[in-house]
Amino acid sequence: MWNMRETSGRIGCMLRRIFKFLWRLLLAFGILGLTAMILPRIITSIYSINRIHTADGAPGERLAIVFGAGLRRDGTPTAILRDRVETAARLYFDGKVEKILMSGDNRFENYNEPESMRQYALALGVPNDAIALDYAGRRTYDTCYRAKTVFKVDRALLVTQRFHLPRALFLCNALGLDAHGVEANNNSYRRGSLLIWNFREQLATVAAFLDVYVNNPLPVVGDPEPLFVD
Numbered sequence: 067m068w069n070m071r072e073t074s075g076r077i078g079c080m081l082r083r084i085f086k087f088l089w090r091l092l093l094a095f096g097i098l099g100l101t102a103m104i105l106p107r108i109i110t111s112i113y114s115i116n117r118i119h120t121a122d123g124a125p126g127e128r129l130a131i132v133f134g135a136g137l138r139r140d141g142t143p144t145a146i147l148r149d150r151v152e153t154a155a156r157l158y159f160d161g162k163v164e165k166i167l168m169s170g171d172n173r174f175e176n177y178n179e180p181e182s183m184r185q186y187a188l189a190l191g192v193p194n195d196a197i198a199l200d201y202a203g204r205r206t207y208d209t210c211y212r213a214k215t216v217f218k219v220d221r222a223l224l225v226t227q228r229f230h231l232p233r234a235l236f237l238c239n240a241l242g243l244d245a246h247g248v249e250a251n252n253n254s255y256r257r258g259s260l261l262i263w264n265f266r267e268q269l270a271t272v273a274a275f276l277d278v279y280v281n282n283p284l285p286v287v288g289d290p291e292p293l294f295v296d
Contacts, residue, residue: 106271110232117235118228118247121156125246128294129222130154130163133209133234134170134179141178143186145253146227151183153250154225155190163223165196165293167213169203179203198293206230206270207277208285210238210245218292223248229264233271240278 119125132154135147143151154166166187170179180199187197200217203209213219224234224247231247238245255263277283 106275110236114232114235124248127223128164131167132225150250167198169200169209171204172201202286214243
């Protein structure tokens with residue numbers, strides 16, 4: 067009887083040690099996972115501190131790049147995309163840039179972000195010869211890659227919202243395009259939308275680091291189309 071109790075006690079003690087080890091292991095993995103999720107966002111935020119400007123304080127560059135941000139059901143730009151186009155148009159009218167590159171998704175016949183952005187810019191008074199279109203800017207990575215490789219851009223102002231700028235600046239500069247950012251925050255956004263967008267950026271920033279340092283994906287490319295020939 068005594069031997070059975072002693073054996074049972076030993077087994078119980080061993081199980082407690084195993085559970086304690088597993089708990090510590092799970093905790094360690096959880097901390098590592100959380101760090102891996104948060105650290106890229108912290109790095110890009112610190113990196114971009116001195117590279118983000120208002121439209122008034124933006125430096126002069128020959129080109130502004132506008133990133134796509136979705137279309138409404140009628141094919142017109144969403145509110146967030148209108149903000150980006152309006153900010154780029156302001157940079158043009160203020161003489162801060164010579165040309166605007168509208169980059170977005172056009173994988174489907176009835177979904178054409180660049181053309182919708184162009185039409186909105188034209189309605190704002192931007193001349194057509196000051197607008198260039200990138201129909202294969204499906205992701206921020208693709209836009210930065212193609213701007214450097216296809217459109218032969220070395221320097222540019224990136225026009226997008228504050229929450230998106232750290233990732234966009236990190237990607238463009240990592241891919242060899244010297245970029246500064248201009249905030250396109252002309253309107254107030256709903257708190258719920260901002261929470262969703264910032265959470266998405268958390269995941270997208272991790273993916274951006276993987277793209278730059280691990281995956282090195284090749285976007286859709288074609289023949290070079292230099293935007294400036296002088």
